[in-house]
Amino acid sequence: MTVSVLIVDDSSFFRRRLTQMIDECPGLKVVGTASNGREGVAKALELKPDVITMDYEMPIMDGISAVREIMAKQPTPILMFSSLTYEGARVTLDSLEAGAVDYLPKNFDDISRNSAELKQKLAERINIVARARRRPALLRVAPAAAAPLSISVGATAERAPEQRIPEQRAPERKPVLRPAPAARPRRHYSLLAIGTSTGGPVALQTVLTALPASFPMPIVLIQHMPATFTRAFAERLNSQCKISVKEAADGDALRPGQALLAPGGKQLMITKGGKIKVLPGDERLNYKPSVDITFASAANVYRDQVLAVVLTGMGADGCEGARLLKQNGASVWAQDEASSVIYGMPMAVAKANLTDEILPLQQIGPRLAEFT
Secondary structure, three states: OOEEEEEEOOOHHHHHHHHHHHHOOOOEEEEEEEOOHHHHHHHHHHHOOOEEEEOOOOOOOOHHHHHHHHHHHOOOOEEEEEOOOHHHHHHHHHHHHHOOOEEEEOOHHHHHHOOHHHHHHHHHHHHHHHHHHHOHHHOOOOOOOOOOOOOOOOOOOOOHHHHHOOOOOOOOOOOOOOOOOOOOOOOOOOEEEEEEOOOHHHHHHHHHOOOOOOOOOOEEEEEOOOHHHHHHHHHHHHHHOOOEEEEOOOOOEOOOOEEEEOOOOEEEEEEOOOEEEEEEOOOOOOOOOOHHHHHHHHHHHHHHHEEEEEOOEOOOOOHHHHHHHHHOOOEEEEEOOOOOOOEOHHHHHHHOOOOOEEEOHHHHHHHHHOOO
């Protein structure tokens, strides 16, 4: 089945190049282009494409305003293009908050070279974003605030290997939702660790804003995201949440009621004594930061005193780390399929029978708040 694409960008060069690259990809076809947000809204209503690629800075109507209007009138999976700068990160977060599914950094050098690698990444991202169309409940204007990850065009982020975990229903022994009984015995945990990828920033916002300032556990957050984005994302979460949120730095101490976000392009490990160790991102690893690495270090230090949560995301990062946690007696929760933008990472831990709970996104924050 062919995925139809609408390109919205004020650069005629970018529109031509994208059209050429997308049309050369099997299963993809550009059905229209627009040079500003207002025209993009009109074309979205007229052509009803499967996916829209959207620039931010355009005349007449900017990309964020266009996203809001499209999501209100003709909900469609939207892939944003953004610059790899601090301001680009803020704009991207605004776009995802407005309802875009995902983003790609915009790199004119890569586009002008028209490389086979870039074409492959672009095709993968469009196909992934197109899956959201099958879940109409996910195509709505997001609450006010947040944003997700993606594969970076020439930067650190998700790569093709994530396709090893296809989006599909779990096998015959698919785990079922297990809501907590009313009089459930309360376990004590010393650390909450949350890992996520595509769709994660909005999911993290949903979870963390439900936590009270008195939340008793320290929190580590691992979100696949380019290095230039994590500071802006941490600042945004900190402004929205009752708990404190900051981008983690080497030597930070874990404190109750504070969430530390792993820096993009690096690895976050937990050391004895409850300190954070930030290491350079190893080029041999697909994910920087990697959920597996942080989960594994948490298992080594806190053993059965960890509550790990795996949220929406493509691929299987976090599954091996969750396995180590379970071997040490820790607990693992996963987001359910229906509320996941991409049911890859939570599906991987569910298929491996590593989950203690499988919960809709909207229930995870309130459930965590019960530990207060």
